[in-house]
Amino acid sequence: MDYQHIAAEWRKTQPENRAKTGIVLIWDGRVYGWKDKLRDAADERPGAIAVDANGNVYRATAGTADHGARGWVVV
Secondary structure (H helix, E strand, O other): OOHHHHHHHHHOOOOHHHHOOOEEEEEOOEEEEEEOOOOOHHHOOOOOEEEEOOOOEEEEEOOEOOOEOOEEEEO
């Protein structure tokens, strides 16, 4: 899946602070949120994708859906 494309399309519809900064969060091919920076993976469930403004892609790994992921890895 082209997570960078999904994030870029979402950013086109956002105010400048979200369009040019922060992290776009993706689950199951859809954007579900935005944060100003990559934060604790425990706040996301394993398999969540984060794309930063530079196009870097991260995946939340390990952990459980109930207790959140254990960390981020570069995709």
